[in-house]
Amino acid sequence: MKIGLLDTLRAANPVVLNISNFVTVQDVANGINAIGASPIMSEEIAETREMVQISSAVALNLGAFSKPQVDHILAMGQAANELHKPLVIDPVAVGAIAYRKQVATDLMSQFQVDVIRGNAGEIAALADVEWQAKGIDAGSGNQDLVEIAKACAQKQHCVVILSGETDVITDGERVVKVHNGTPLFQLHVGSGDMLSSIVAAFCAVSDGDYFEAAQTACVVFAAIGELVAKELKEERPGTFSARLMDALHLTTVADIEKIAQFD
């Protein structure tokens, strides 16, 4: 685990291109900006190649797409592959809506993603494992989370992050578990979206080691949230969200190293 990659990210300030969803676009842009990357969003297919060219990583969020946006997402994924830019996908609610799973799997058959970041309900759906997803939330199920994440990674030939109370990161063989975090993340819609784009920012500075980038992004984000939560006496989602932005900017590698918990 190279938590120092956070300093590399801040020094490089990589441009991260996002297709976001309209619900959380502002949080995603501000979140990756605060941590030290340079966000850019796109909603026009005609600018795809130029956009990917100027970017160091691409994050595709499937949170609220329409048919024209699916064409745009496809063009973006294919351009990222052609131009050798790391590609992250966030398959929002594919465990709850069959149509979304169909679209996500269709897309992933037409380009190669480097990292999939989703909650248990989403990753189980992509791994074809029985699970009760609940809308955008993880839902519930009995299967082993490590086995689900590994199955998904082997199926899609990429790194998978199954996030939740414990984040599971795997390339299909190797597994790292991150134990940091706070339940307050669940009171802020879009925490996962922010994490997915932060993963893309770490991939941009990882020299092609996306397994390492994914783990580091998970520890950094979860530990920063945990530090913010420790300062709150009550569950205050609004305050948490504002302070999370500040902490993404202010928290140092040393602060994170002090509380990082992974195995």
Ligand SMILES: Nc1ncnc2c1ncn2[C@@H]1O[C@H](COP(=O)(O)OP(=O)(O)OP(=O)(O)O)[C@@H](O)[C@H]1O
């Ligand atoms: N119960 C929990 N305890 C600690 N940390 C958590 C918990 N649940 C989620 N997290 C953390 O929240 C962050 C977002 O992950 P989560 O799995 O909630 O994404 P998500 O379900 O896609 O969220 P959203 O739909 O709001 O974007 C991760 O850093 C994860 O570690």
Ligand SMILES: Cc1ncsc1CCO
């Ligand atoms: C609430 C919601 N609905 C579609 S996307 C989204 C934000 C979380 O991804």
Ligand SMILES: [Mg+2]
């Ligand atoms: Mg999500």
